[in-house]
Each structure stands twice: as C-alpha cells, then as structure tokens.
Amino acid sequence: MSIIKLNNRAVRSVTAFGSLSSGSMTFIKKLTASSSANLSFVDGSSDVVLDNTYKEYLFTFKNIHPASTAYFQFNLSSDGGSNYNVTKTTTLFNVYQNEAGSDTTLGYNTGHDLAQSANSQYLTEMTTSNDDSGSGSLILFNPSSTTFVKHFIADANGLYSTYSNRRLVAGYANTTSAIDAVQFTMSSGNIDAGDICLYGIN
Numbered sequence: 001m002s003i004i005k006l007n008n009r010a011v012r013s014v015t016a017f018g019s020l021s022s023g024s025m026t027f028i029k030k031l032t033a034s035s036s037a038n039l040s041f042v043d044g045s046s047d048v049v050l051d052n053t054y055k056e057y058l059f060t061f062k063n064i065h066p067a068s069t070a071y072f073q074f075n076l077s078s079d080g081g082s083n084y085n086v087t088k089t090t091t092l093f094n095v096y097q098n099e100a101g102s103d104t105t106l107g108y109n110t111g112h113d114l115a116q117s118a119n120s121q122y123l124t125e126m127t128t129s130n131d132d133s134g135s136g137s138l139i140l141f142n143p144s145s146t147t148f149v150k151h152f153i154a155d156a157n158g159l160y161s162t163y164s165n166r167r168l169v170a171g172y173a174n175t176t177s178a179i180d181a182v183q184f185t186m187s188s189g190n191i192d193a194g195d196i197c198l199y200g201i202n
Helices: none
Strands: 002-009 008-013 025-038 040-041 056-066 070-075 089-098 104-108 122-128 134-141 150-160 163-171 182-185 191-202
Touching: 025 040, 025 150, 040 191, 056 070, 056 182, 070 089, 070 150, 089 122, 122 134, 122 163, 182 191
Parallel strands: 122 150
Antiparallel strands: 002 008, 025 191, 040 182, 056 134, 056 191, 070 122, 070 182, 089 104, 089 163, 134 150, 150 163
16 A cells, blocks of 8 residues: 655655655753753854754653743844843733532633743743642744744643643744744743753654
8 A cells, every 4th residue: 555645735656655755853952950040042052053944843842840830932133132021922822620520611811821922931830739730831933034034833742730730822922033942941940840842843
C-alpha cells in the first residue's frame, strides 16, 4: 500500500519512505530554575540561537514551580534583552476542572489577553503547594523577520490547588523588528524550580 502526501493541495503516491521530505528539530539550550528571578534566552548569549537559523522556535517548560502563588508568563525583546517590552495582541482561552469534578469552565478570558500591550503574557497559574507545578510549550514563528509581525501560540497546564488549569494562548508581537530574546518570569516572586528547553525547527 502506498503512502500519500499533500503537496500544494495535490495528492501523490509515495512508494518509499526515502522520497518523503522531512524536517528536523534541533536542541539548542536548557535553562533550569533555582529560585530564579527569570529564565532568559538571548540570541548569541550562552550558546543561545534565536535568529534566522530557524523559522520556528519551540520552548518547552516542565514542572515550573513558583516561590509564591503567581502566573507563569513570558515577554519578548527586540534589543538583545535590554528591554522586554514588545507590544503584543493576544487571545486566551481558559479551561479548568477541580479534582472533585464539581467545578468546571471553558471560556474566553478577557482579563488575561493583551490588546496592544507591552506587558508580559500569562501562560498558566500555580500555587506554592509542594505538588503544584505547570508545564507546556510556546512556539515562536520566524522571529528574525524584519517584514512581518511575529506570531506565537502557547499551550500550558498548571495544577492550581486542586484544579487542572489549562490556558491556550495565541497572538503576535506587533513589530517588524527582529525578536532576539525571550524571557520567562512569574508575575510575582521567583521561579522556584523547573526547566525550559529551546529547540529550533527546520
């Protein structure tokens, strides 16, 4: 049986796996929090690559634990990390359920989206309970473009007390300047523990 592949809206048969085009994901950098004020990925610093080498960059964050009850968030820089204040417009959907199954919601969160704001974008929320943490991913598309705005999407889940709290974020950095740094912080206090990995995708 042949394999089919979509190519410019056409379908063609493929008889050998060797004839399939394939991309690759390249590990770039891992940062580990230890009562850290921030975890920052700056192009050209500490082996970080965040330029036109790749058109897509993936950040994965695992078991982020806060020093105080707060939101895990990110912001962007276009000046090598001197300032994290790029104007963004975003959308955010929030889904949660408690362990008892007695409190659930699905809805657009108007309080946590951004409308032409330089503020950090919330990703998820956690308390300081020992087993509370947050995990997820952020994808930044073509950050080195000097023609287009910079799109991003994020999917994050946090254990907030007894709640599974998932946030789906999408938006764009409204700048034609290249984005060359990404910083992760808590809305209050330090990142107590957890790690973030950066990958480049061809």
